[in-house]
Amino acid sequence: xxxxxxxxxxxxxxxxxxxxxxxxxxxxxxxxxxxxxxxxxxxxxxxxxxxxxxxxxxxxxxxxxxxxxxxxxxxxxxxxxxxxxxxxxxxxxxxxxxxxxxxxxxxxxxxxxxxxxxxxxxxxxxxxxxxxxxxxxxxxxxxxxxxxxxxxxxxxxxxxxxxxxxxxxxxxxxxxxxxxxxxxxxxxxxxxxxxxxxxxxxxxxxxxxxxxxxxxxxxxxxxxxxxxxxxxxxxxxxxxxxxxxxxxxxxxxxxxxxxxxxxxxxxxxxxxxxxxxxxxxxxxxxxxxxxx
Numbered sequence: 001x002x003x004x005x006x007x008x009x010x011x012x013x014x015x016x017x018x019x020x021x022x023x024x025x026x027x028x029x030x031x032x033x034x035x036x037x038x039x040x041x042x043x044x045x046x047x048x049x050x051x052x053x054x055x056x057x058x059x060x061x062x063x064x065x066x067x068x069x070x071x072x073x074x075x076x077x078x079x080x081x082x083x084x085x086x087x088x089x090x091x092x093x094x095x096x097x098x099x100x101x102x103x104x105x106x107x108x109x110x111x112x113x114x115x116x117x118x119x120x121x122x123x124x125x126x127x128x129x130x131x132x133x134x135x136x137x138x139x140x141x142x143x144x145x146x147x148x149x150x151x152x153x154x155x156x157x158x159x160x161x162x163x164x165x166x167x168x169x170x171x172x173x174x175x176x177x178x179x180x181x182x183x184x185x186x187x188x189x190x191x192x193x194x195x196x197x198x199x200x201x202x203x204x205x206x207x208x209x210x211x212x213x214x215x216x217x218x219x220x221x222x223x224x225x226x227x228x229x230x231x232x233x234x235x236x237x238x239x240x241x242x243x244x245x246x247x248x249x250x251x252x253x254x255x256x257x258x259x260x261x262x263x264x265x266x267x268x269x270x271x272x273x274x275x276x277x278x279x280x281x282x283x284x285x286x287x288x289x290x291x292x
Contacts (some may be wrong), residue, residue: 001061003057005153007128009214010111014071016022017146020030021071023043025273026038026039026040026041026150027039027041027042027043027146027147029127029143029147030254031126031127031128031129031144032108032129032130032136033108033128035039035126035128037125037126038125038235039102039103039125039147040102041102042147042148043062043065043102043103043147044064044065044102045067045094045099045100045101045102045103045147046062046065046066046067046102046103046104046105046147046148046233047066047067047068047085047101047103047104048066048068048069048070048073048104048105049069049070049085049086049097049104049106049111050070050103050105050106050107050110050111050206051061051069051070051072051073051075051079051106051133051145051272052072052075052169052225052273052274053105053106053107053129053140054070054073054075054079054082055073055075055076055079055143055201055272055274056076056105056137056274056275057105057143057144057148058076058078058079058188059141059144059155059275060141060144060145060148060150060151060152061079061145061148061149061150061151061152062144062145062148062150063076063268064077066079066082067082067083067099067101068082068083068084068085068088068095068096068099069082069083069084069085069086070084070085070086070087070202071084071086071087071088074209075268075276080165083095083099085099086110087202088098089124090112090115091115093115093118093119095179096119097122097124101124102124102125103125103126103127103273104119104124104125104126104127104148105126105127105129105144106126106129107128107129107130108125108128108130109130111126112126113189114127116118120138124204127143127147129141129143131195132161132193132194132195133193133194133195133198134198134199134202134273134281135274135278136193136196136273137159137195137274137277138156138159138160138272140273141155141156141275142156145146147204150235150280158275158278159278160274162278162279162281162282163202163278163281165282166202166203166278166281166282166284166285167202169284169285169286169289170202170204170289171205171290173199173204173292174204175204175205175206175231175241175289176205176206176230176231176288176291177205177206177229177231178200178205178207178208178229178230178231178232178233178263179205179207179208179209179219179224179231179233179256180196180200180207180209180223180233180235181230181233181234181235181237182196182236182237182271183216183237184236184237184238184247186218187218187219187221187224188216188217188218189207189209189212189213189216189217190215190216190217190235191207191209191210191211191213191214191216192203192210192211192212193216194215194220195273195277196235196270196271197210199270199277199281199284200233200284203281203284203285203287203288204285204288205233205284205288207232208227208229209223209227209271224254224256225253228254228255229254229255230255230256230261230289231256231261231262231263231291232245232248232254232256232257232261232262232263232286233264233265233284234263234264234265235265235267235270235271235284236260236265236266236269236270236271237267238264238268240264241264244262244264245262245264245273247263248264260291261291263284263287263288263291264287264289265280265283265284265287266280266283269283270283290292
């Protein structure tokens, strides 16, 4: 290609890009703090500051636009290879800003007001999300899809179909009281409004300790023996079903252990509010069916 031709091609490309940017419409959405978050055009460089938000971005067909994640972002496999700009110790602000994101997805439970203010000072749009209910999953996938200008109708249809199948499997069955375990040492459950408790309700179970204070309260063994739950559900409290059962082997004074009514659900399918949660609900319902 001659020099004039090369210059002409470059000019045409620049003009096309300029036209594309000019034609792109701003995207504005209200986040879970009640703030209006606006970006000038569909997001092209996204930083996700929680593992579930990174997964939701990939589910919303925006995985190729995710340029930074937080610690423990391990699904899908591509998320493992991305730069980590946040951990339990906090956000590496310098690393995050260097990625030049046009959108940051943050989790309300871990986003400190001071960090939000700093990001706003850098004029970086931040959508702060909260996830408590199983119904937050499709809502947040739609949010990411709107920011990225993608379509998730097919994915959400599959998600809803799986939940409908799970509900149908427990229709007409008596609700069984259960202890929900998310950690074994110390013994920990999930209380209050939470997608895991929603999952139990769908599968015909009732969390005996749902009304405790806090999100993940520690439970004494004395309390558990006094309750003597008919079912114990391990929501990712061990690496696999065999390890989960082994942890409870010496607790045969409990009816659930003595009778073998122990239900295990894989951590990745139940502990994150993502589209895979529907698979966790199906796994939980199948386990409840077996011990009913």
